[in-house]
Amino acid sequence: MRPYKVILSGGGTGGHIYPAIAIAREIQKRYPDTEFLFVGANDRMEMEKVPQAGFKIEGLWISGIQRSLSLENLKFPFKLLSSLRKSNQILKRFQPDVVIGTGGFASGPLLKKATSKKIPALIQEQNSYAGITNKLLSKSVQKICVAYDRMDRFFPEDKIIKTGNPVRDDLLTIASKREEALSKYGLSSDKKTVLVIGGSLGARAINELVGKQLDFFAKHDVQLLWQTGKFYYEQYKHLASNSVQVMAFIDQMDLAYAAADIIISRAGAGSVSELCIVGKATVFIPSPNVAEDHQTKNALAITAENAAVLIRENELDEKFETELELLLQDKEQREALGTAIKALALPDATKHIVDEVEKLLPSRE
Template structure:
């Protein structure tokens, strides 16, 4: 079996692709897997770290303001399509899977031209331009939300949920080795802050502003600020505050957490449901159709998480966090309700359907 996976730009596209690759390898140890990513994006480091080969395309996003990059965009697209076509011709995959991101579009379009079976994994409740462009002709489209036929009326849809990292399904709460590996005290209430794989300034500023509150309440913080922001925030490291650009061992991070602050991207939501810890979602308002807020609101309505809008951080965060800190029954209720929304077998279901198609 020979498979090409393409997706990247953010962890929300990379980690589902890696989860699918791991499940394929688990079932078919001799399978040959190749990733196709975008040059200069985080997948070019993360995928080799996970043990898989990757090749890059020169594709970039379209900038809204006029610049040399904007003028070069059509040429980058054309060259990326040609390069993706060449990669598929040489590798001869049995199937191609796209999980979103810049590189996914030319790779799936090349598969379409060559008549190679291809699948799409759409994480969000709002379909992106890339996936809508290549959906017609796909063997199947794996979604995490109902009613996606409004975006994909001509493609077979399968409601599977989003793939998650396999190790999170067997998470051990408060594992001593997790505290040791992260340099944290197992006797202290722990706040985990994850602003997405690239970091988020609003969340970073939230943490910075409330460091005196955390100190007063005797809370230790594991703060993933993002590689771009790390030089700015690394100076806030202390005995009770761990500042890291990226958390390499998310299983350990989730294990130690009592409360989590997170963006509300689709992949993050799927992972956090399986983890089942109390979460304060701070959705990014700068995404298509404000879908992160819709994700978070749907969960908050089920009393499975708390929703904090960026515009309300200054007024609402301190009392919201205090209520979680002081009310163990509230934390337990949120955890139990969130766990009920989890789809821990999403990856297995996706690979099952790929094999059967």
């Protein structure tokens, strides 16, 4: 009985990479002899993160089109042709039983070639507003796993399955980890803890905000766990103190979430899905610099259920202190937001996605 062969393609950000790894691990649980190959974009973070997770990866020479006028855009047609050609070679050599796309630059050429060869394919759309690559691919793939309602605005309705987004298993048990978390970070149980996360690379506006608001946090006797992202750590590390922990990257997010009373976060799809599982009072500050402003749309999908606070970047000076003061002083409001956001969680997303993948696999009998 030959093992299944599965290609997963996606990357550019952790929001595309970690779901792909979670899906691969769930397939591996069910079929331990499965052969996996990841396909990513050269020079992007997947080329590092996927091998660290124990999987092989090949890179394509591909990137997105810049929204500003750029010489890089002139290279795009050549990158696309190169990526289509290499995708064809990879498919011919590896001969997968199924191909899974989780978004990002590389998934476009790879899935385009796979579907033209009649290889079964599934895409996993993390956002509430579909990206152009997945909209184009939706016509030719068999299944589309989504995390939000009303996605038939973008995709054929008969292909859509609402599964949610994969999240890390360790987030399912944070309620029992608070003491361990406070101990790890040297935090006091008598003070409120605010966790600030702007993504693995960081978020300039959020870092600038926190840097300016340290006196506000000190006045309210708040402890801070502040992930600056690797690009900004050197700029802000001098602000660390007994009550302000400045980190480039948090390696145990489950413990950081367990310690937090309030979370300040971007609104990427992966972050939103994790925060629904975590069930803590959350302030979303979406990045306005992403395709189709999808982070704002993700955050609006949550605030429409009265399950989080949304502050746009251009409103931070006007609204931040007022909104934070309210949350810090009103325990009932914090608990209400935590309960409401947790009600939106889909904790078995990875299993449900792999259930759909299984339906595309050939029989091994």
